[in-house]
Amino acid sequence: MSFSKWASVDLLSQEIFVQILSKLPAKSLVRFKCVSEFFCYLIVDHSFADLHRNWSLTLPSSRMSILISLPICVEDGRLRWHYTINYSEENQGILHANRLRYIDDDGNLFQKVYISSSVDGLICFCTYSRLGDAIAIHNLSTRKHISLPSSIPSVGRDSGSRMTAFGLLGFDSVSRRYKVLKSVHYTNRSYNRHVLVKHWVFTLGVDKSWREIHSSPAFHPCTCFNNHFYFRTSVHIDGIIYSLNSLNKGEIVTFDVRVENFSVTPPPPPATIPGLVEGPAGVDSGRSGLVEVDGRLAIVDLISDNLRYGMAIWILEELAWKKQYLIFIPIPMQEIHDFNKMILFVATNHVGEIAVLVRRNICLSILFYNFRRQSWRKFEICKLPLGSSMYPKLYPAMYFILDNIFVL
Structure with missing residues (x-):
């Protein structure tokens, strides 16, 4: 330098x-x-x-925070409020949430948007609208953001067509640049029918316009329009974006950020655990979660035996799936039978722990599972509006944010 x-x-x-x-x-x-x-x-x-x-990657305990995204119901439509939580292993019992009003009060950019992905503290926002392809990237550490240019004309309200634009962030370890993969799914509104999918790539700090990828599988990520966000449906690991395919249930599509091409990873076999049934009553029991465990791709199954609730975790090792973990979440037995009032969101932090965001009525907590110690830690989150203002069909989400000075 x-x-x-x-x-x-x-x-x-x-x-x-x-x-x-x-x-x-x-x-x-x-x-x-x-x-x-x-x-x-x-x-x-x-x-x-x-x-x-x-x-920052070598000092995760001092340079990591948690971002909570809460769906809020308001008169003019749905939106999300955002909170950050300073977290370290020294925290005990209670975590305090601080609302990011500069995001929530910015009507020009952030209202009626949701987070589609996050890498190293950079956040990709997509719009709830199905008429355009607006995507914005925000650096939570510097509070700077950019709106990426459009690559296609907006769809007219009376055209009979709709499109869902979704952005996924990745990091190219060779060029040391961040890239955004944008997937746009066109549907016919009259018949609610799949029509076409297109993909583009944009390199932050380099590109002035999107570059279309012409060779790709029939793929579109799971979005807020086709998934309830019980889990993260995409994850970035070491230059590869893994994403569940909404057009082919169970299929995992990989995108190599450096060479900018797609491939398909077959799903693992169904979880079969004696004495347990997959998924509690009233909850989608399909495989719906992708996370990173020790630098490897993992997929999460929900499991329940009416007395316990937990996760069966498959690990991808050398292109083969190996089920290595069966983890029961320490939830009181009486709450298992009233699971419809409970919402989970699962992620992993920068030290390799499984983190489970649990909402029970008006209470929100985070449970951390340490694989090496095989033990749980629980934290209650304070100062969150979890009453009737919560939007009923969307769920809280959780992201681990790394301190990052990257200039957008």
Whole structure:
């Protein structure tokens, strides 16, 4: 990394500055941009952002927060409120949520949108509208965002057609750039029939327009229009985006972010556990969750025997599925029989724990399962509006956000 414009700053001093600043949180670095031109150009430099990201990955406990997305019912339509939670292994019992009003009150960009994916603290927002392909990328650490250009004309309200645009984020470890895979599914409104799917790629900080991918399987990700978000239906692992295919139930489609091509991963066999039935009554018992476990793809099955509730987890190892874990969630037995009032969302954090977001009536909590210790920790979340304002057909979602100085 060289900054020849500032000849008065010797190379040794530059290296020391870079090493010191790369270890600071993004919020501090944003303020330091105002100190001098040198600091400003250093912090917005792409290679510095990559160095800062690498440090964040090695310090997950101090550079990780939790983003909670709550569906709220209002008079002019549905929207989501967003909260962040500072979390570390030292937390005990209670987590405090802080509302992101700068997102929720921005009617020009963020109202009536939902999060489609998140990678390293960058968030991809998609619109609830089925008339256009609006997608925006937001950096939660710097509070900066960009609206990506449209690649296709909007659909007219009276045209009889609808389209669902969905964006998935990925990171190319060779170019050290983030990319967005956009999939647009066209349907005929009159017959509610599949018509066409198209895919595009956009490289953040490089591309000015979308690049269409012409060779792809019949694939469209699960969205808020065809999935209730009990689990994450896509996950990014080491430059590969894995996504459940809404056009072929059970199929997992992979997208290599670097070479920009698709492939298909066959699903694992059904979970068969003696004495257990798959899925509690009243809940979709289909396989619906993709997560990362120790750097590998995992898929989650819901299981219940009317006395316990848990997850059977398949792990993908060397292109073969291996069921390695059967985990029972510590939910009181009396609540198992009233599961319709309970909502789960499952993800994994940056230290490899399974995190289960549990909503019971007006209470929200997070349970962490540590694979090595084979133990649970539970945290209640305070200051969330979980009463009648909750939108009944959508569910809370949870994302683990890494501190990131990447400039959009």
